[in-house]
Amino acid sequence: MLDGLTWMVAALALMAGTLVFVASFSLLLRRHEVATRLSLLFMPDREHGTLVEMTLAFLERLGRRIEGARVNRELRALVLRAGFFQPSAVYIFVALRYCIAIAVGLGVLVARAGMAGPSAVDFLLGLFFGYLFYRYVVIALGVYADRRAATIRRELPPVLDIMLMALDAGVSIDQCMRYVASVVPGTAPVTGEVLRRHIADIDAGMPYDAALDRLGQRLGLDEGQDLAATIKQALFQGGELGTTLRRFSADLSDKRMATAREQVGRKAPQLTLVMIVFFMPVLLIVLAGPAVVTLTGALKTAGEQMTKRGTAP
Template structure:
């Protein structure tokens, strides 16, 4: 017993024990770092797999909605080189800092363009379009219209054309967004009615969205695409409210945002989804009727100018022409 106590109180023994504890702590810390790194790596791999699965589901759904397409071969070396050239130009001139803001990605998504490839193409178009239009305008003015004018004057005119062309990609993007939103707005009341029928028949919200996207593929492929993408997001996102909010943000329509807000509140507070959809469907039908009445009421003012310019002159000619012809005939007979 005395030997054990003396051993435990020995300075060299205590130093050895403390050194062993310190070494174990170092080994444990290093091992925990490796294990946490592996966990982080696994999480990143899982996120990457989810993103790839999302793009795959979206591609399959869009291929199904668009119907059979002619078979195309794999991506050629020229296409790959062209895409790489756009990336190099965007990266070299730092076009993302110059043209991209907080709403650029949302603006592209509202037009139906998603992903980094669409962003690269958009930035490349905004950068190249002014130079291309300047060269074309300068060559056209110098060789045809203003061939006798000085070159500096043609250069000024071409520069103005190039400055106007700088907004051409923005205008094209807005035009594409308006057409897409118009298609979604027209088909949205029908989509609400179909969703209401699906939910009241016992389907879940995911299956209702999927079924409605299939039914509306012919009427509005844009809305069918958005609903299919929302179905995919509902299947893997942790919060269902994010999928609903993403749908409202991608479409950019107030009618869609209001319905998605109702679904988020119903999912958060446990209220009936069918009741919310019924109320929103009734409002959608009333809104459609109001829009039709507004268009009908705006027809008379719109028809006034064409009526005065095109219809009334022809009517006057038809009415007055016989009298004028008879007067000329009488003058000729008297002469």
């Protein structure tokens, strides 16, 4: 039989545990609210409270556990070049990379496993295809980043022309950037999105030099970094930005023309290869076909004559 002191201690322990649980639960609620506000502030386009948002959060936690505190700089730069600017994007990509590799490996293993179970060859094939897709995901991201860079390279000349018109009208650099970010989404959607994020950084209180450095990183190509450096130099060291941008636009147009000439020059060998593969066999058949038929007929006739001579009495 328990005495009164034991019941009092048990009641106090239960009350203390209840208070700790309530305090911890309220702390978790406040932490979740702060995380939601920050997510809405820095990632306004992301869907919240949905299955996609919970999946992305799970992948981010998994990627952080896999990658740890240090992230490969080349992988982070590649993710940034591909247009994924959120800090969690690199961790989500790491988690997806491992999940795809494991899923492919298990799929190959299950597809090849018979009634007797998987063999050593099945395990080796699963590992091979899993590692192949593990590498292929990075290659696919690099191809996507290159396509995005090519798109921005095509969009920069009209964007620079609009900037030059705004600067010639007498507006400041900041007003020019805001005006360009508001009018180019229709003609240059990728570059316009980068400019809108740059304006958001400025409105959030980020220094102009840091915002311009981030602008060059988000553009993801050498011409974009040169553009950001040119604007930064004109903003902090003085000088006429219109003349520099006009020269930069001309150089960019010359590079585009040189790239177009290079692509046209590569078409001629490709067309020659196509002609060799598809036209030469047909041409050889047309030219050599009658001769082959005549030779075959002559050999057949000669064979028949030799057969008749051999069977004659």
